[in-house]
Amino acid sequence: MNRPREISYRDELLADGSVHRIYEDGEGREEWRTRVPGAAGVRWRDNRGASGTDELLGNRIIKRSHADGTVTYGRDIGYGRTVWGQGESVMLNRTSYGARMGVLLGTLGLATLAVTAAHYPPVSLTPEEEEELRQQAAAQSSGGGGDYQYDGDDDGSGSDSGNDDWGSGDSWDSDGGGDWGDDDFG
Helix, strand or coil, X not given: CECCEEEEEEEEECCCCCEEEEECCCCCXXXXXXXXXXXCEEEEEECCCCEEEEEECCCCEEEEEECCCCEEEEEEEECCXXXXXXCCEEEEECCCHHHHHHHHHHHHCCXXXXXXXXHCCCCCXXXXXXXXXXXXXXXXXXXXXCCCCCCCCCCCCCCCCCCCCCCCCCCCCCCCCCCCCXXXXX
16 A cells, blocks of 8 residues: 555635636645536646646546646546555545545544555556547446446445536536536546
C-alpha cells in the first residue's frame, strides 16, 4: 500500500454556471472549470497559465489533456478521491458529501481508505483503448450495465440506481438543480 500526498480542494459554483476550484495545497493553486457542451468533459484553466480538458472515460478513468499536448490519467476511487499517476497524489474533494463521509469513516476506523496499486490509473492508453473506455462509459450511462455506475453520492458503493451523473446528459447534479455534481472529474 502507498500513502500518497493528499491534496484537498473545494469547489464554488459561480453565477455563470462555471466552477471555481481552490486547492488546499499551500501553493495557492486555483482553477476555473466549465462543461464542454454535448460531451462528457470539463474545460479548465488555472491561475498559472495552464489549461486543458478533463474527460471521464469508462472504468472511472479520467483523462487530463493539457493545452501543450501532455496527457495524464487519474482514477476516481470513491469517497471524493481521485488517484493521479502511480499513487503519487490523491485529490480529495472537500465539497462533496462522499468526501466528508470518507473522512468521517476513516477517522472512525470503519473503512480502509488506503490506496493500493489496484487503484492506480493507467500510465498511458492508446487511442483505441481510450475509445473502448468511452464506449464503456456510454453503455453505462444508457443503462447498459458495467462494473460501476456513479450514483450521485460518490460514496464508492457503485450502486446501480440509474442516476449516472457522470454521463453527458443535461445535468451533473444529483439533485437536478444545476449543472455540477459532487465530484466533477477530480
